[in-house]
Amino acid sequence: MRRLIANKKGQFIVIAVLMVAIMTISVASIMYSAVTYYRHERWGEYLSIIDNVEITAYRLVEISLAKYTATLDSNILKTNLDKWQRDLLKTYPEFRVVLNYSLVNGAKNVYGTSIYYNQGLNMSWNKPVSFSAANATFAVNITSVGLTGYKFMSPVFLRMKIVDAIWYSGQSKKYLLIYLIVDKEGPTPITNLQKSNFVQVNVSGTPKDFTLRRYYDAAYGSFVYGIRVDSISSKPPSVGVTLVDTRSIKTVSFSTNVIEDTK
Amino acid sequence: MKRLKNNRAQMRVIETILASFVLIFAIAFLNIFTVNPRSSTYEVDDLEKLGYNVLHDLDEQRLLGRFVYNPSEWATNLTTAFRVSFPSDIYFNLTIYDINDTLLNSNTPISYGDPKVFSGSTPVASVTYILVGHDWNYDPRILRLVLTRG
Numbered sequence: 001m002r003r004l005i006a007n008k009k010g011q012f013i014v015i016a017v018l019m020v021a022i023m024t025i026s027v028a029s030i031m032y033s034a035v036t037y038y039r040h041e042r043w044g045e046y047l048s049i050i051d052n053v054e055i056t057a058y059r060l061v062e063i064s065l066a067k068y069t070a071t072l073d074s075n076i077l078k079t080n081l082d083k084w085q086r087d088l089l090k091t092y093p094e095f096r097v098v099l100n101y102s103l104v105n106g107a108k109n110v111y112g113t114s115i116y117y118n119q120g121l122n123m124s125w126n127k128p129v130s131f132s133a134a135n136a137t138f139a140v141n142i143t144s145v146g147l148t149g150y151k152f153m154s155p156v157f158l159r160m161k162i163v164d165a166i167w168y169s170g171q172s173k174k175y176l177l178i179y180l181i182v183d184k185e186g187p188t189p190i191t192n193l194q195k196s197n198f199v200q201v202n203v204s205g206t207p208k209d210f211t212l213r214r215y216y217d218a219a220y221g222s223f224v225y226g227i228r229v230d231s232i233s234s235k236p237p238s239v240g241v242t243l244v245d246t247r248s249i250k251t252v253s254f255s256t257n258v259i260e261d262t263k
Numbered sequence: 264m265k266r267l268k269n270n271r272a273q274m275r276v277i278e279t280i281l282a283s284f285v286l287i288f289a290i291a292f293l294n295i296f297t298v299n300p301r302s303s304t305y306e307v308d309d310l311e312k313l314g315y316n317v318l319h320d321l322d323e324q325r326l327l328g329r330f331v332y333n334p335s336e337w338a339t340n341l342t343t344a345f346r347v348s349f350p351s352d353i354y355f356n357l358t359i360y361d362i363n364d365t366l367l368n369s370n371t372p373i374s375y376g377d378p379k380v381f382s383g384s385t386p387v388a389s390v391t392y393i394l395v396g397h398d399w400n401y402d403p404r405i406l407r408l409v410l411t412r413g
Contacts, residue, residue, distance in 0.1 A: 013278045014278060014281045014282065014285070017281070017282040017286065021285045021286060021288070024289055025289055025292060025293060044308060044311065044312065048311070048390070051315075051319070052315075052391075052392055052393055055319070055322065056393050056394070056395045059328075059394070059396070060395045060396070063395065063396045063397070063398065063399055063400065066398065067399035067400075071399075080401045083401055084395060084403075087362050090362060091362070091403070091405055092391070246325065248398045248399060
């Protein structure tokens, strides 16, 4: 037995294998930490939170603009964002999500339309091209894990253009056709509006019943809403359309440029 | 007889056995850390992603707000929307809270599957989703969706 223990060559091999095992475990542990860093840090959860905060901020700007167009309360966006800043701290208590915001102010050219924002809000109604707009910039910090400075903008926009208002006088049933193009931020055409979204159609200042068609019109190169008002015996001096879209945002277009078509 | 007394040969056998033990121990030790794709960790991650994607899609389609802010739709349209959106082997339970953490749907469960599954040994994922309001009104709702595979 003593001779066995004294056999240093055998001991060396055992020690060598032991060292190789220690090295293998060390390298494997480091490699494992490196490749699974993503999982340990719960990135998926952080991304979900940031994504949800971005969506909620956008929705908040939307509902604030909807309320602004209904009540003309120009502080509504600031009021809602202040509330949301406080409430957001309660919704993810373990992450301490902090939302900072700034409202866009001053003149901006947005989607080819000049908008003068006041407290992040603006509207221009009773014109052939009418719009309602809101805009705010945000920065999200997840302070518990040191993620800071994720910035994004939430522009919300609704624009309605009266591209043509034509009074057809050449037939026995005289009627009026109003062609509208409606778009939102992007600008992206809004294609899913129903008759109920066009809450009022005025001809010469008087509300009228109407029928609605929607289709892509190559002549305008855009998706178009056609509002037909029957039994219009004389050329109207003006037309007006009030729209409340699916987000409850309102805009009102008005035009005095009514063309007569005698065909 | 002479072979039995060959100490060098005996030493080689012992060395080999000891080395084998060391290597087996090392591999077994590493295996503790290994997370294979079917482990509960990945299952929970997948369920969380699935749950968030379904909530996000319903919100993008503007169905989620419509259903959540209308209690009469909880047991009908909201539950149906989730059942249609999730694979049939996914069990879910949705709870709706206001901003003060008051449970709003205590009398109307929005769920699918045996409730015992959520307290069993199967991996359970939890997703939180926020809605800030509906139409013109600021009125946050916190949705907590719990998912598991049946």
